[in-house]
Structure formats: C-alpha cells, structure tokens
Amino acid sequence: MNSVGEACTELKREYDQCFNRWFAEKFLKGESAGDPCGQLFKRYQICVQKAIKEKDIPIEGLEFMGPSKGKTENSS
C-alpha cells in the first residue's frame, strides 16, 4: 500500500511492519507499555506532513494532534 506522498512509501512500510507486529503481539494482549515504533513513526510523519502540505489536502487540525499536544508557544 502506498503513501499519499510517493517518497514516504518506504518509511511507511517500515513503520507499518513495526506497528502491526506490536499491535497484534502486545497491545491486544494488554501490554501497551512501551512503543517500539516511536522513531520510525516520527520519520514517517515528517515526510507525510510535508506531502500533505504540498498536495494541499484539506485536513483540519489533525496535524496538530499527537506529541505536540500540550505545547504552547507564546510569541510577542
């Protein structure tokens, strides 16, 4: 399955493999502590966010969820 950004497909595949294994072997069995896929996800995300902006896909606010939640920047 491809990514919306063609350049991101390989990063996506690596992340997907990691996630699918963790999901079936750990998460569904109740061991959700520790996410081994964090790094892969971050790299994949950077690529996807860029592709979404480039293709002008109308996603509202979704890119602001996740790890950056709770960070507020005050600029004056």
Next chain:
Amino acid sequence: HPWETVTTAAMQKYPNPMNPSVVGVDVLDRHIDASGKLHSHRLLSTEWGIPSIVKSLIGTCRTKTYVQEHSVVDPVKKTMELKSSNISFTNLVSVDERLVYKPHPHEPGKTILTQEAIISVKGVSLSSYLEGLMANTISSNANKGREALEWVINRLNAEIEEFTASARGTMRNSMAAAAFVEK
C-alpha cells in the same frame, strides 16, 4: 473469527481486491489515551478510475479523493470503533460512516459488526435520487467490507504458515549441518 483477528485485519485492511480504488493509506496521528485506548487518525486516498482523457484535462493530482478515518481500539473492553468521513467534495456531499467491531455476545470466537452511514447531499434537486443510489452502494459495500477482511485474514494466516514452514526448513538445515560437522 475472533475479535483480535478481525481487529488486526481491520488495521491492515488495504490493499485488498474488494477495494481497488483505495490507493493510499497514511497514519496522521496515533496515540494511546489515558484510559489505554489506541486512537489512530488515518488518511485514505482513493482513485476512481477516471478516464485518462479527463485526467489529462484536469490534471492527475485532482483525481484523488480523500477520506479521513478515526479509529479507537479498547483492548480491555474489546471494542474497535471506526469513524470515517470524506474530506473531498464536502461542499457537495458528506458521507459519514461508523463501524463498531465487538466480540459476538453469544457465540465465542466470532465478531459482530455494526455499521451505519449518514449521507447528506447539499443542494436539493438530485438529493433523494443520489441518496438512494449511495445508500445502495453503501449497503453492498458493507458486504464487500466483510469479504475484504476475510481476504486480509486469509493472507495473514498464509504469511504465518509460510514463515513457520521456512523456519522449520532452516532448523532442519542447521541440524543437518551440525550433524555433518560432528562426524
């Protein structure tokens, strides 16, 4: 199939031959909330087989339509809920779908799916015709969805068998090699 199998398959639903128009899936966000539920926000890209002459007129970038999907998996209560809505053509139509997978209350080892869709068409004249058409498509898609998951489950099982067979083969080879060395 048991709930865990169905949920695992649902996370890997695409690609499958019943949904050939889905050409891209991306995870936009994923996190576990305070109550231990896994939230995923995904973007699905679909391509509807528009004739190439139309594509050459309007440009290939504009032939993709997008759907956003939010799923929540509760591993304790064993529920998976998927909500999706179109983000393309929202000025014309909005299709909101909700699917919930739970273990069957009476038959262990089976999963029950409830599915609903709300379609709204903006504008008046064609609305009842279009809504009827889409309602039919959505209910036949519901069957397709079940077939799609069946296909994914079979594929995952075949992968496991293949992996086990090759692992066995590797073990036999290394045992034979060890026996040879010992002589």
